[in-house]
Amino acid sequence: MPHDDELSLFMQEVADVRPLKRDHIAPQAGTLTPTEAQLARRQAASAGPQPQDMLSMEAIPLLDPHDIVGFKRDGVQEGVYKKLRLGKYELQASLDLHQKTLREARVALAQFISDCEQRDIRCLLILHGKGERSTPRATLKSHVSAWLPQLPAVMAMHSAERRHGGSGALYVLLRKSDRQKAENRERHQKRLG
Template sequence: MSCHDERSLFLDEVADVRPIRHDRIPLTGAKLAPTEAQLARRHAASAEWQTADHLTMEPITLCDPHDLVGFKRDGVQEGVYKKLRLGKYPLQASLDLHQKTLNEARQAVVHFIRDCEQQDLRCLLIRHGKGERSTPRALLKSYVSAWLPHLPAVMAMHSAEPRHGGSGALYVLLRKSERNKAENRERQQKRLG
Protein backbone atom coordinates (compact mmCIF):
# COMPACT_ATOMS: atom_id res chain seq x y z
CA MET A 1 0.00 0.00 0.00
CA SER A 2 1.43 3.39 -0.98
CA CYS A 3 1.53 6.53 1.16
CA HIS A 4 -1.15 8.05 -1.04
CA ASP A 5 -3.51 5.09 -0.44
CA GLU A 6 -2.93 5.22 3.33
CA ARG A 7 -3.60 8.93 3.39
CA SER A 8 -6.83 8.64 1.43
CA LEU A 9 -8.01 5.78 3.70
CA PHE A 10 -7.29 7.93 6.75
CA LEU A 11 -9.09 10.95 5.26
CA ASP A 12 -12.12 8.77 4.45
CA GLU A 13 -12.25 7.57 8.07
CA VAL A 14 -12.09 11.04 9.61
CA ALA A 15 -14.23 12.86 7.03
CA ASP A 16 -17.19 13.31 9.42
CA VAL A 17 -15.09 14.43 12.42
CA ARG A 18 -15.75 18.03 13.47
CA PRO A 19 -13.57 20.18 15.77
CA ILE A 20 -14.78 20.64 19.35
CA ARG A 21 -16.21 24.12 19.78
CA HIS A 22 -15.00 24.43 23.41
CA ASP A 23 -13.51 22.19 26.04
CA ARG A 24 -15.01 23.77 29.14
CA ILE A 25 -17.85 22.26 31.10
CA PRO A 26 -20.33 24.94 32.14
CA LEU A 27 -20.73 25.22 35.90
CA THR A 28 -24.27 24.94 37.14
CA GLY A 29 -25.64 26.57 40.24
CA ALA A 30 -26.80 23.25 41.62
CA LYS A 31 -24.51 21.91 44.32
CA LEU A 32 -23.86 18.20 44.16
CA ALA A 33 -24.68 16.19 47.25
CA PRO A 34 -21.60 14.91 49.10
CA THR A 35 -20.62 11.33 48.38
CA GLU A 36 -20.73 8.65 51.06
CA ALA A 37 -16.93 8.78 51.31
CA GLN A 38 -17.01 12.56 51.87
CA LEU A 39 -19.67 12.18 54.55
CA ALA A 40 -17.62 9.46 56.24
CA ARG A 41 -14.49 11.66 56.25
CA ARG A 42 -16.45 14.58 57.72
CA HIS A 43 -17.89 12.35 60.42
CA ALA A 44 -14.44 10.93 61.22
CA ALA A 45 -12.95 14.42 61.45
CA SER A 46 -15.66 15.63 63.84
CA ALA A 47 -15.30 12.45 65.89
CA GLU A 48 -11.56 13.09 66.15
CA TRP A 49 -12.23 16.51 67.63
CA GLN A 50 -14.53 14.99 70.20
CA THR A 51 -11.80 12.58 71.28
CA ALA A 52 -8.86 14.99 71.06
CA ASP A 53 -7.73 13.80 74.47
CA HIS A 54 -6.04 10.98 72.59
CA LEU A 55 -2.97 13.24 72.47
CA THR A 56 -0.31 11.49 74.47
CA MET A 57 0.71 12.36 77.97
CA GLU A 58 2.98 9.30 78.05
CA PRO A 59 6.75 9.85 78.19
CA ILE A 60 8.21 10.84 74.81
CA THR A 61 11.68 11.52 73.44
CA LEU A 62 12.50 15.10 74.41
CA CYS A 63 14.09 17.59 72.02
CA ASP A 64 16.83 20.01 72.86
CA PRO A 65 15.69 23.60 73.61
CA HIS A 66 17.47 24.84 70.47
CA ASP A 67 16.36 22.05 68.10
CA LEU A 68 14.39 23.07 65.03
CA VAL A 69 11.34 20.89 64.55
CA GLY A 70 9.17 20.37 61.50
CA PHE A 71 6.46 18.20 60.02
CA LYS A 72 4.44 18.14 56.82
CA ARG A 73 1.74 15.80 55.59
CA ASP A 74 1.91 14.06 52.25
CA GLY A 75 0.41 16.32 49.63
CA VAL A 76 1.77 19.58 51.05
CA GLN A 77 3.82 21.13 48.26
CA GLU A 78 7.50 21.81 48.94
CA GLY A 79 7.06 25.47 47.97
CA VAL A 80 4.22 25.89 50.48
CA TYR A 81 6.27 24.21 53.22
CA LYS A 82 9.31 26.37 52.43
CA LYS A 83 7.22 29.53 52.57
CA LEU A 84 5.81 28.41 55.95
CA ARG A 85 9.29 27.53 57.24
CA LEU A 86 10.62 30.97 56.26
CA GLY A 87 7.71 32.77 57.94
CA LYS A 88 6.43 34.28 54.69
CA TYR A 89 2.73 33.65 55.34
CA PRO A 90 0.86 36.30 57.33
CA LEU A 91 0.14 35.02 60.83
CA GLN A 92 -3.60 35.06 61.47
CA ALA A 93 -3.65 33.99 65.14
CA SER A 94 -1.26 33.07 67.92
CA LEU A 95 -1.32 31.09 71.15
CA ASP A 96 1.08 31.61 74.05
CA LEU A 97 1.64 28.53 76.21
CA HIS A 98 4.22 30.03 78.60
CA GLN A 99 3.52 29.23 82.27
CA LYS A 100 0.97 26.51 81.41
CA THR A 101 1.06 22.96 82.75
CA LEU A 102 1.30 20.13 80.25
CA ASN A 103 -2.39 19.30 80.60
CA GLU A 104 -3.45 22.97 80.30
CA ALA A 105 -1.27 23.32 77.20
CA ARG A 106 -2.79 20.21 75.61
CA GLN A 107 -6.32 21.52 76.12
CA ALA A 108 -5.32 25.01 74.91
CA VAL A 109 -3.72 23.62 71.72
CA VAL A 110 -6.76 21.49 70.88
CA HIS A 111 -9.22 24.36 71.45
CA PHE A 112 -7.02 26.86 69.60
CA ILE A 113 -6.67 24.65 66.51
CA ARG A 114 -10.40 23.84 66.49
CA ASP A 115 -11.37 27.52 66.85
CA CYS A 116 -8.97 28.62 64.11
CA GLU A 117 -10.24 25.92 61.78
CA GLN A 118 -13.84 26.99 62.37
CA GLN A 119 -12.87 30.60 61.55
CA ASP A 120 -11.10 29.54 58.31
CA LEU A 121 -7.70 30.66 59.60
CA ARG A 122 -4.74 28.88 57.99
CA CYS A 123 -1.43 30.16 59.35
CA LEU A 124 -0.89 30.25 63.09
CA LEU A 125 1.88 30.78 65.62
CA ILE A 126 2.16 28.74 68.81
CA ARG A 127 4.67 30.01 71.38
CA HIS A 128 5.73 27.17 73.66
CA GLY A 129 9.10 28.53 74.77
CA LYS A 130 12.46 26.83 74.50
CA GLY A 131 12.29 25.27 77.94
CA GLU A 132 15.91 25.98 78.84
CA ARG A 133 15.02 26.39 82.53
CA SER A 134 12.28 23.76 82.75
CA THR A 135 12.81 20.37 84.34
CA PRO A 136 13.16 18.32 82.22
CA ARG A 137 14.42 20.73 79.58
CA ALA A 138 12.18 21.52 76.56
CA LEU A 139 9.28 19.48 78.00
CA LEU A 140 6.45 21.64 76.63
CA LYS A 141 8.20 22.17 73.29
CA SER A 142 8.64 18.40 72.87
CA TYR A 143 5.02 17.57 73.66
CA VAL A 144 3.52 20.33 71.47
CA SER A 145 5.73 19.14 68.59
CA ALA A 146 4.50 15.57 69.17
CA TRP A 147 0.81 16.51 69.48
CA LEU A 148 0.35 18.70 66.40
CA PRO A 149 0.87 15.95 63.76
CA HIS A 150 -1.94 13.97 65.45
CA LEU A 151 -4.50 16.74 64.90
CA PRO A 152 -6.24 16.20 61.54
CA ALA A 153 -6.47 19.92 60.73
CA VAL A 154 -2.69 20.42 60.94
CA MET A 155 -1.08 20.09 57.50
CA ALA A 156 2.42 21.29 58.43
CA MET A 157 4.45 22.91 61.19
CA HIS A 158 7.96 24.25 61.57
CA SER A 159 10.03 26.13 64.15
CA ALA A 160 9.58 29.86 63.73
CA GLU A 161 12.01 32.45 62.43
CA PRO A 162 13.92 34.36 65.17
CA ARG A 163 11.65 37.41 64.76
CA HIS A 164 8.67 35.24 65.82
CA GLY A 165 10.33 33.31 68.64
CA GLY A 166 12.79 31.01 66.89
CA SER A 167 13.02 27.51 68.33
CA GLY A 168 10.63 28.59 71.10
CA ALA A 169 7.66 28.87 68.71
CA LEU A 170 6.04 26.99 65.85
CA TYR A 171 4.39 28.08 62.63
CA VAL A 172 1.33 25.90 62.02
CA LEU A 173 -0.46 25.53 58.68
CA LEU A 174 -4.07 24.28 58.82
CA ARG A 175 -5.95 22.56 56.00
CA LYS A 176 -8.16 24.64 53.75
CA SER A 177 -11.85 24.74 54.54
CA GLU A 178 -14.37 23.63 51.93
CA ARG A 179 -15.28 27.31 51.40
CA ASN A 180 -11.62 28.24 50.76
CA LYS A 181 -11.24 25.31 48.37
CA ALA A 182 -14.33 26.46 46.43
CA GLU A 183 -12.98 30.03 46.25
CA ASN A 184 -9.65 28.75 44.92
CA ARG A 185 -11.42 26.64 42.27
CA GLU A 186 -13.47 29.67 41.22
CA ARG A 187 -10.35 31.86 41.05
CA GLN A 188 -8.58 29.22 38.94
CA GLN A 189 -11.61 28.91 36.65
CA LYS A 190 -11.65 32.69 36.06
CA ARG A 191 -7.93 32.71 35.40
CA LEU A 192 -8.20 29.91 32.86
CA GLY A 193 -11.41 31.22 31.28
Template sequence: MQSNEMDEFLNAMADVKPIGQQDKRCAVSGSGKPSEAQIARRKAAEACFGGEQDGVSDAAMTLVDPDDPIGFARDGVQHGVYKNLRLGKYQIDARLDLHGHSVVEAKQTLLQFIKDCQRCEVRTALVLHGKGRQSSPVKGMLKSCVAHWLPQISEVLAFHSALKVHGGTGAVYLLLKKGERQKADNRERHQKR
Protein backbone atom coordinates (compact mmCIF):
# COMPACT_ATOMS: atom_id res chain seq x y z
CA MET A 1 0.00 0.00 0.00
CA GLN A 2 1.13 3.49 -0.65
CA SER A 3 1.39 5.83 2.34
CA ASN A 4 -1.64 7.83 1.09
CA GLU A 5 -3.82 4.69 1.03
CA MET A 6 -2.44 3.55 4.39
CA ASP A 7 -3.33 6.88 6.01
CA GLU A 8 -6.87 6.64 4.64
CA PHE A 9 -7.18 3.08 5.89
CA LEU A 10 -5.94 3.95 9.38
CA ASN A 11 -8.30 6.92 9.55
CA ALA A 12 -11.22 4.73 8.52
CA MET A 13 -10.32 2.13 11.17
CA ALA A 14 -9.54 4.60 13.98
CA ASP A 15 -12.78 3.99 15.94
CA VAL A 16 -12.89 0.19 15.38
CA LYS A 17 -12.42 -1.91 18.51
CA PRO A 18 -11.14 -5.51 18.42
CA ILE A 19 -13.57 -8.32 19.19
CA GLY A 20 -13.02 -9.72 22.65
CA GLN A 21 -11.64 -13.27 22.69
CA GLN A 22 -12.90 -14.18 26.17
CA ASP A 23 -16.59 -14.49 25.17
CA LYS A 24 -16.99 -17.21 22.54
CA ARG A 25 -20.76 -17.62 22.86
CA CYS A 26 -22.86 -17.00 19.80
CA ALA A 27 -26.04 -15.00 20.08
CA VAL A 28 -29.00 -16.53 18.26
CA SER A 29 -31.99 -14.40 17.44
CA GLY A 30 -35.49 -15.69 17.94
CA SER A 31 -37.76 -16.57 20.81
CA GLY A 32 -36.49 -20.15 21.16
CA LYS A 33 -39.97 -21.48 20.40
CA PRO A 34 -40.50 -23.45 17.17
CA SER A 35 -42.48 -21.78 14.42
CA GLU A 36 -45.81 -23.18 13.21
CA ALA A 37 -44.08 -24.57 10.12
CA GLN A 38 -41.50 -26.36 12.28
CA ILE A 39 -44.25 -27.83 14.46
CA ALA A 40 -46.11 -29.02 11.37
CA ARG A 41 -42.98 -30.67 9.96
CA ARG A 42 -42.32 -32.40 13.29
CA LYS A 43 -45.90 -33.71 13.49
CA ALA A 44 -45.71 -34.96 9.92
CA ALA A 45 -42.43 -36.72 10.59
CA GLU A 46 -43.84 -38.28 13.76
CA ALA A 47 -46.89 -39.47 11.82
CA CYS A 48 -44.56 -41.21 9.41
CA PHE A 49 -42.98 -43.31 12.17
CA GLY A 50 -44.78 -46.61 12.09
CA GLY A 51 -42.01 -48.60 13.73
CA GLU A 52 -39.22 -50.53 12.10
CA GLN A 53 -40.47 -54.07 12.59
CA ASP A 54 -40.92 -54.18 8.81
CA GLY A 55 -37.27 -53.27 8.19
CA VAL A 56 -38.13 -49.92 6.63
CA SER A 57 -36.90 -46.96 8.63
CA ASP A 58 -38.57 -43.58 8.76
CA ALA A 59 -35.58 -41.75 10.23
CA ALA A 60 -33.96 -38.86 8.34
CA MET A 61 -36.72 -38.51 5.78
CA THR A 62 -36.36 -35.62 3.33
CA LEU A 63 -39.54 -33.81 2.27
CA VAL A 64 -40.16 -33.70 -1.47
CA ASP A 65 -41.99 -30.89 -3.25
CA PRO A 66 -45.33 -32.07 -4.73
CA ASP A 67 -44.24 -31.24 -8.30
CA ASP A 68 -40.66 -32.56 -8.13
CA PRO A 69 -39.87 -35.84 -9.90
CA ILE A 70 -38.39 -38.60 -7.76
CA GLY A 71 -36.16 -41.47 -8.79
CA PHE A 72 -33.68 -44.08 -7.64
CA ALA A 73 -31.68 -46.94 -9.15
CA ARG A 74 -29.59 -49.51 -7.31
CA ASP A 75 -26.00 -50.12 -8.27
CA GLY A 76 -25.96 -52.63 -11.09
CA VAL A 77 -29.13 -51.43 -12.80
CA GLN A 78 -28.09 -50.67 -16.36
CA HIS A 79 -28.46 -47.08 -17.55
CA GLY A 80 -30.59 -48.17 -20.53
CA VAL A 81 -32.94 -50.16 -18.30
CA TYR A 82 -33.39 -47.19 -15.96
CA LYS A 83 -33.93 -44.86 -18.93
CA ASN A 84 -36.63 -47.17 -20.34
CA LEU A 85 -38.31 -47.29 -16.94
CA ARG A 86 -38.19 -43.50 -16.67
CA LEU A 87 -39.71 -43.17 -20.16
CA GLY A 88 -42.51 -45.62 -19.34
CA LYS A 89 -41.48 -48.13 -21.99
CA TYR A 90 -42.13 -51.23 -19.86
CA GLN A 91 -45.53 -52.89 -19.62
CA ILE A 92 -47.19 -52.12 -16.27
CA ASP A 93 -48.20 -55.45 -14.75
CA ALA A 94 -49.69 -54.18 -11.46
CA ARG A 95 -51.06 -50.94 -10.01
CA LEU A 96 -51.48 -49.63 -6.48
CA ASP A 97 -53.45 -46.49 -5.59
CA LEU A 98 -52.50 -44.97 -2.22
CA HIS A 99 -54.87 -41.97 -2.45
CA GLY A 100 -56.81 -41.54 0.78
CA HIS A 101 -54.46 -43.71 2.86
CA SER A 102 -52.85 -42.46 6.04
CA VAL A 103 -49.07 -42.65 6.14
CA VAL A 104 -49.11 -45.75 8.35
CA GLU A 105 -51.73 -47.48 6.15
CA ALA A 106 -49.83 -46.53 3.00
CA LYS A 107 -46.61 -48.04 4.32
CA GLN A 108 -48.22 -51.37 5.18
CA THR A 109 -50.18 -51.44 1.90
CA LEU A 110 -47.06 -50.66 -0.15
CA LEU A 111 -45.00 -53.36 1.58
CA GLN A 112 -47.76 -55.93 1.07
CA PHE A 113 -48.17 -54.87 -2.57
CA ILE A 114 -44.46 -55.43 -3.24
CA LYS A 115 -44.61 -58.87 -1.54
CA ASP A 116 -47.62 -59.77 -3.70
CA CYS A 117 -45.81 -58.56 -6.83
CA GLN A 118 -42.84 -60.76 -5.98
CA ARG A 119 -45.10 -63.76 -5.38
CA CYS A 120 -46.84 -63.18 -8.74
CA GLU A 121 -43.52 -62.43 -10.48
CA VAL A 122 -44.46 -58.89 -11.48
CA ARG A 123 -41.45 -56.95 -12.80
CA THR A 124 -42.91 -53.48 -13.43
CA ALA A 125 -45.60 -51.80 -11.36
CA LEU A 126 -47.17 -48.38 -10.98
CA VAL A 127 -47.77 -46.80 -7.56
CA LEU A 128 -50.09 -43.80 -7.42
CA HIS A 129 -49.20 -41.79 -4.32
CA GLY A 130 -50.58 -38.42 -5.36
CA LYS A 131 -48.79 -35.10 -5.27
CA GLY A 132 -50.15 -34.07 -1.89
CA ARG A 133 -50.93 -30.45 -2.71
CA GLN A 134 -54.00 -30.50 -0.47
CA SER A 135 -52.44 -32.58 2.30
CA SER A 136 -51.93 -31.03 5.67
CA PRO A 137 -49.99 -30.13 7.66
CA VAL A 138 -47.19 -30.79 5.16
CA LYS A 139 -47.53 -30.71 1.38
CA GLY A 140 -46.39 -33.87 -0.39
CA MET A 141 -46.09 -35.96 2.78
CA LEU A 142 -47.14 -39.31 1.30
CA LYS A 143 -44.99 -38.73 -1.79
CA SER A 144 -42.01 -37.97 0.46
CA CYS A 145 -42.61 -41.12 2.48
CA VAL A 146 -42.85 -43.30 -0.64
CA ALA A 147 -39.62 -41.78 -1.99
CA HIS A 148 -37.97 -42.54 1.37
CA TRP A 149 -39.29 -46.10 1.77
CA LEU A 150 -38.71 -47.53 -1.71
CA PRO A 151 -34.87 -47.44 -1.70
CA GLN A 152 -34.93 -49.37 1.60
CA ILE A 153 -36.96 -52.25 0.14
CA SER A 154 -34.52 -54.79 -1.27
CA GLU A 155 -36.99 -56.06 -3.91
CA VAL A 156 -37.11 -52.60 -5.53
CA LEU A 157 -34.33 -52.25 -8.11
CA ALA A 158 -35.37 -48.80 -9.35
CA PHE A 159 -38.20 -46.30 -9.43
CA HIS A 160 -38.96 -43.03 -11.17
CA SER A 161 -41.83 -40.56 -11.43
CA ALA A 162 -44.30 -41.60 -14.10
CA LEU A 163 -45.20 -39.94 -17.38
CA LYS A 164 -48.18 -37.56 -17.36
CA VAL A 165 -50.44 -40.19 -18.90
CA HIS A 166 -49.83 -42.46 -15.87
CA GLY A 167 -50.05 -39.80 -13.16
CA GLY A 168 -46.95 -37.67 -13.64
CA THR A 169 -45.17 -36.66 -10.46
CA GLY A 170 -48.09 -38.12 -8.48
CA ALA A 171 -47.04 -41.68 -9.38
CA VAL A 172 -43.92 -43.82 -9.75
CA TYR A 173 -42.91 -46.70 -11.96
CA LEU A 174 -41.31 -49.54 -10.00
CA LEU A 175 -38.80 -52.04 -11.35
CA LEU A 176 -38.77 -55.12 -9.12
CA LYS A 177 -36.35 -58.02 -8.80
CA LYS A 178 -37.03 -61.16 -10.79
CA GLY A 179 -38.80 -64.02 -9.07
CA GLU A 180 -37.15 -67.44 -8.73
CA ARG A 181 -38.99 -68.89 -11.75
CA GLN A 182 -38.01 -65.90 -13.89
CA LYS A 183 -34.37 -66.34 -12.86
CA ALA A 184 -34.48 -70.06 -13.71
CA ASP A 185 -36.08 -69.34 -17.11
CA ASN A 186 -33.43 -66.72 -17.80
CA ARG A 187 -30.59 -69.13 -16.90
CA GLU A 188 -32.10 -71.82 -19.11
CA ARG A 189 -32.48 -69.42 -22.05
CA HIS A 190 -28.87 -68.27 -21.77
CA GLN A 191 -27.49 -71.82 -21.48
CA LYS A 192 -29.00 -72.74 -24.86
CA ARG A 193 -26.85 -70.16 -26.67
Protein backbone atom coordinates (compact mmCIF):
# COMPACT_ATOMS: atom_id res chain seq x y z
CA MET A 1 0.00 0.00 0.00
CA PRO A 2 2.06 2.91 -1.29
CA HIS A 3 -0.59 5.44 -0.25
CA ASP A 4 -0.37 4.52 3.45
CA ASP A 5 3.44 4.69 3.31
CA GLU A 6 3.32 8.19 1.84
CA LEU A 7 0.79 9.34 4.43
CA SER A 8 2.83 7.99 7.34
CA LEU A 9 6.00 9.63 5.94
CA PHE A 10 4.16 12.94 5.61
CA MET A 11 2.79 12.70 9.16
CA GLN A 12 6.31 12.03 10.49
CA GLU A 13 7.65 15.09 8.66
CA VAL A 14 4.98 17.46 10.00
CA ALA A 15 4.73 15.97 13.51
CA ASP A 16 6.54 18.93 15.11
CA VAL A 17 4.58 21.63 13.24
CA ARG A 18 2.45 23.83 15.54
CA PRO A 19 -0.26 26.32 14.54
CA LEU A 20 0.60 30.02 14.69
CA LYS A 21 -0.68 31.73 17.81
CA ARG A 22 -1.24 35.04 16.02
CA ASP A 23 -1.60 35.44 12.26
CA HIS A 24 -2.26 39.19 12.20
CA ILE A 25 0.76 41.31 11.33
CA ALA A 26 0.60 44.86 12.56
CA PRO A 27 1.66 47.53 10.04
CA GLN A 28 4.95 49.23 10.72
CA ALA A 29 4.84 52.67 12.22
CA GLY A 30 5.32 55.56 9.79
CA THR A 31 3.99 56.06 6.32
CA LEU A 32 4.95 53.88 3.41
CA THR A 33 6.20 55.77 0.39
CA PRO A 34 5.48 54.44 -3.09
CA THR A 35 8.38 53.21 -5.19
CA GLU A 36 9.44 55.03 -8.37
CA ALA A 37 7.85 52.28 -10.45
CA GLN A 38 4.53 52.67 -8.60
CA LEU A 39 4.63 56.44 -9.12
CA ALA A 40 5.36 55.98 -12.84
CA ARG A 41 2.45 53.56 -13.20
CA ARG A 42 0.12 55.98 -11.39
CA GLN A 43 1.19 58.85 -13.60
CA ALA A 44 0.75 56.77 -16.76
CA ALA A 45 -2.71 55.64 -15.65
CA SER A 46 -3.87 59.16 -14.84
CA ALA A 47 -2.27 60.79 -17.88
CA GLY A 48 -5.14 59.75 -20.13
CA PRO A 49 -4.74 58.31 -23.61
CA GLN A 50 -1.18 57.96 -24.83
CA PRO A 51 -0.18 58.79 -28.45
CA GLN A 52 0.22 55.10 -29.30
CA ASP A 53 -3.39 54.50 -28.22
CA MET A 54 -4.45 56.26 -31.42
CA LEU A 55 -2.60 53.69 -33.52
CA SER A 56 -4.78 50.78 -34.47
CA MET A 57 -3.61 47.23 -33.87
CA GLU A 58 -6.50 45.96 -36.01
CA ALA A 59 -5.83 43.95 -39.12
CA ILE A 60 -4.63 46.20 -41.91
CA PRO A 61 -4.00 45.46 -45.58
CA LEU A 62 -0.57 43.88 -45.90
CA LEU A 63 1.90 45.45 -48.30
CA ASP A 64 4.49 43.67 -50.40
CA PRO A 65 8.07 44.03 -49.04
CA HIS A 66 9.03 46.02 -52.16
CA ASP A 67 5.96 48.30 -52.33
CA ILE A 68 6.66 52.02 -52.48
CA VAL A 69 4.55 53.87 -49.91
CA GLY A 70 3.43 57.48 -49.95
CA PHE A 71 1.03 59.78 -48.11
CA LYS A 72 0.45 63.54 -48.15
CA ARG A 73 -2.10 65.61 -46.23
CA ASP A 74 -4.14 68.28 -47.96
CA GLY A 75 -2.21 71.54 -47.87
CA VAL A 76 1.24 70.03 -48.39
CA GLN A 77 2.64 71.65 -51.53
CA GLU A 78 3.62 69.37 -54.41
CA GLY A 79 7.15 70.82 -54.44
CA VAL A 80 7.61 70.06 -50.75
CA TYR A 81 6.31 66.50 -51.24
CA LYS A 82 8.57 65.95 -54.27
CA LYS A 83 11.60 67.17 -52.31
CA LEU A 84 10.69 64.78 -49.46
CA ARG A 85 10.20 61.88 -51.90
CA LEU A 86 13.61 62.46 -53.45
CA GLY A 87 15.34 62.61 -50.06
CA LYS A 88 16.45 66.21 -50.55
CA TYR A 89 15.62 67.36 -47.02
CA GLU A 90 18.21 67.04 -44.26
CA LEU A 91 17.28 64.08 -42.07
CA GLN A 92 17.27 65.46 -38.53
CA ALA A 93 16.45 62.25 -36.65
CA SER A 94 15.94 58.55 -37.30
CA LEU A 95 14.26 55.61 -35.60
CA ASP A 96 15.23 51.98 -36.22
CA LEU A 97 12.35 49.55 -35.60
CA HIS A 98 14.16 46.38 -36.75
CA GLN A 99 13.75 43.42 -34.38
CA LYS A 100 10.83 45.04 -32.52
CA THR A 101 7.45 43.44 -31.98
CA LEU A 102 4.40 45.30 -33.29
CA ARG A 103 3.52 46.50 -29.78
CA GLU A 104 7.08 47.70 -29.10
CA ALA A 105 7.23 49.42 -32.49
CA ARG A 106 3.86 51.10 -31.91
CA VAL A 107 4.99 52.62 -28.60
CA ALA A 108 8.45 53.56 -29.92
CA LEU A 109 7.01 55.21 -33.04
CA ALA A 110 4.41 57.28 -31.17
CA GLN A 111 6.98 58.37 -28.57
CA PHE A 112 9.56 59.22 -31.25
CA ILE A 113 7.10 61.37 -33.23
CA SER A 114 6.01 63.13 -30.04
CA ASP A 115 9.63 63.78 -28.98
CA CYS A 116 10.54 65.14 -32.42
CA GLU A 117 7.50 67.40 -32.44
CA GLN A 118 8.46 68.85 -29.04
CA ARG A 119 12.03 69.48 -30.26
CA ASP A 120 10.92 71.16 -33.52
CA ILE A 121 12.43 68.35 -35.59
CA ARG A 122 10.60 68.11 -38.91
CA CYS A 123 12.28 65.62 -41.22
CA LEU A 124 12.73 62.03 -40.03
CA LEU A 125 13.80 58.64 -41.27
CA ILE A 126 11.93 55.60 -39.97
CA LEU A 127 13.65 52.26 -40.63
CA HIS A 128 11.10 49.44 -40.50
CA GLY A 129 12.73 46.93 -42.83
CA LYS A 130 11.13 45.22 -45.81
CA GLY A 131 9.96 42.16 -43.90
CA GLU A 132 10.88 39.65 -46.59
CA ARG A 133 11.53 36.94 -43.97
CA SER A 134 8.71 37.81 -41.55
CA THR A 135 5.49 35.84 -41.38
CA PRO A 136 3.30 37.24 -42.75
CA ARG A 137 5.63 39.22 -44.99
CA ALA A 138 6.06 42.99 -44.48
CA THR A 139 3.99 43.03 -41.27
CA LEU A 140 5.92 45.82 -39.55
CA LYS A 141 6.22 47.83 -42.77
CA SER A 142 2.46 47.56 -43.34
CA HIS A 143 1.61 48.67 -39.82
CA VAL A 144 4.07 51.58 -39.72
CA SER A 145 2.74 52.76 -43.09
CA ALA A 146 -0.81 52.61 -41.72
CA TRP A 147 0.06 54.20 -38.35
CA LEU A 148 1.91 57.30 -39.55
CA PRO A 149 -1.11 58.92 -41.29
CA GLN A 150 -3.09 58.37 -38.04
CA LEU A 151 -0.75 60.73 -36.18
CA PRO A 152 -1.84 64.37 -36.57
CA ALA A 153 1.77 65.63 -36.52
CA VAL A 154 2.64 63.68 -39.70
CA MET A 155 2.13 65.85 -42.78
CA ALA A 156 3.67 63.53 -45.37
CA MET A 157 5.67 60.33 -45.75
CA HIS A 158 7.27 58.42 -48.59
CA SER A 159 9.46 55.36 -49.08
CA ALA A 160 13.11 56.35 -48.85
CA GLU A 161 15.71 56.51 -51.57
CA ARG A 162 17.89 53.40 -51.90
CA ARG A 163 20.80 55.13 -50.08
CA HIS A 164 18.58 55.53 -46.98
CA GLY A 165 16.98 52.07 -46.97
CA GLY A 166 14.69 52.06 -50.02
CA SER A 167 11.35 50.35 -49.49
CA GLY A 168 12.52 49.30 -46.00
CA ALA A 169 12.46 52.90 -44.72
CA LEU A 170 10.26 55.99 -44.79
CA TYR A 171 10.94 59.70 -44.95
CA VAL A 172 8.50 61.52 -42.67
CA LEU A 173 7.71 65.23 -42.64
CA LEU A 174 6.15 66.63 -39.45
CA ARG A 175 4.05 69.78 -39.18
CA LYS A 176 5.70 73.05 -38.21
CA SER A 177 5.45 74.12 -34.61
CA ASP A 178 3.86 77.48 -33.76
CA ARG A 179 7.35 78.84 -33.10
CA GLN A 180 8.59 77.71 -36.53
CA LYS A 181 5.53 79.25 -38.20
CA ALA A 182 6.18 82.59 -36.46
CA GLU A 183 9.85 82.53 -37.54
CA ASN A 184 8.78 81.81 -41.12
CA ARG A 185 6.31 84.72 -41.13
CA GLU A 186 9.00 87.02 -39.75
CA ARG A 187 11.50 85.91 -42.38
CA HIS A 188 9.01 86.44 -45.23
CA GLN A 189 7.96 89.88 -43.94
CA LYS A 190 11.61 91.01 -43.84
CA ARG A 191 12.10 89.78 -47.40
CA LEU A 192 8.97 91.60 -48.60
CA GLY A 193 9.57 94.79 -46.57
